[in-house]
Amino acid sequence: xxxxxxxxxxxxxxxxxxxxxxxxxxxxxxxxxxxxxxxxxxxxxxxxxxxxxxxxxxxxxxxxxxxxxxxxxxxxxxxxxxxxxxxxxxxxxxxxxxxxxxxxxxxxxxxxxxxxxxxxxxxxxxxxxxxxxxxxxxxxxxxxxxxxxxxxxxxxxxxxxxxxxxxxxxxxxxxxxxxxxxxxxxxxxxxxxxxxxxxxxxxxxxxxxxxxxxxxxxx
Numbered sequence: 408x409x410x411x412x413x414x415x416x417x418x419x420x421x422x423x424x425x426x427x428x429x430x431x432x433x434x435x436x437x438x439x440x441x442x443x444x445x446x447x448x449x450x451x452x453x454x455x456x457x458x459x460x461x462x463x464x465x466x467x468x469x470x471x472x473x474x475x476x477x478x479x480x481x482x483x484x485x486x487x488x489x490x491x492x493x494x495x496x497x498x499x500x501x502x503x504x505x506x507x508x509x510x511x512x513x514x515x516x517x518x519x520x521x522x523x524x525x526x527x528x529x530x531x532x533x534x535x536x537x538x539x540x541x542x543x544x545x546x547x548x549x550x551x552x553x554x555x556x557x558x559x560x561x562x563x564x565x566x567x568x569x570x571x572x573x574x575x576x577x578x579x580x581x582x583x584x585x586x587x588x589x590x591x592x593x594x595x596x597x598x599x600x601x602x603x604x605x606x607x608x609x610x611x612x613x614x615x616x617x618x619x620x621x622x623x624x625x626x
Contacts, residue, residue, distance in 0.1 A: 433501055436477055444470045448479060448493070452502035453514040456483075456490035461521070515543035534558050534567065541574055549575050549584070556587045565594040580607045 437445055447466040451457060459482060462471055471491070474480045481494050493499050503511065519539040522532050537555035540547040556571035572588030575581070585608025592601035 429495075429497055430501055433498055436479060440473065440477065441470070443467065444473050444477075447471060447474060448498075448502060449506060449510070450514060451480065451491065451493050452499045452506065453511060454518050455492040455499060457492075459489040459491050462491055512543045515539040519543075530558060531562075534571075537571055538567070541571070546574060546577070549578070549581075553581070553584050553587070556584070556591075560587055560590070563594075565591040569595060576604075580604070580611045582608060582612050585611060 437448065440448075443466055447462060447470050450462065450465065459471070471480070475482070479494050479498070481492050483490055483492070493502075516539070519536045522536050522539075527533065527536060533551065534555045537547050537551050541552070552571050552575035556568050556575060559565075559567040559571060568587055568591035572584055572591055575584040576588060585604055589601045589605035589608060592598075592604060
């Protein structure tokens, strides 16, 4: 579904819709591939975009070349990095839907661990780590979720801010998490929900001030 109420910019909201024909086409292509190449496709379904050198180290350059010749992936340059993705945006939806739950969980946690092992230096890394851990386990460290929501907000990716913000306030609204979630809901046109979250956030801020005042009086 498209929305046109975000400062005049049309955005896709909700999952893409696959077709039986596309399922058949992808299944036919995968059936002709060796196991190692199918593994690379599964990784891309969960990780994309993924760095070319990273994938080469995991599955081998020959398997990626095979996928390239099969028309299943694309390679694009981002500065000095080359990023690999699936050739069709719906391929990932199909592959994730047919993937065993524990396989997807393992790949997501591997992805988060690999980013962390490389220092998580890129601006979007916190978002990718938080999203991977959230998808894999249904939760993540609250501080990580807030940091990721903040970065997603800088990129005006309000659906991501909403998802990360909701996870961050599961155990209670904090001022920054509440503000991020409330703003995201407002930007997505969910005004009543935004008002409810912002009201709860205001109450949390007031409670923090009262607690600080009581501690100050004690000391």
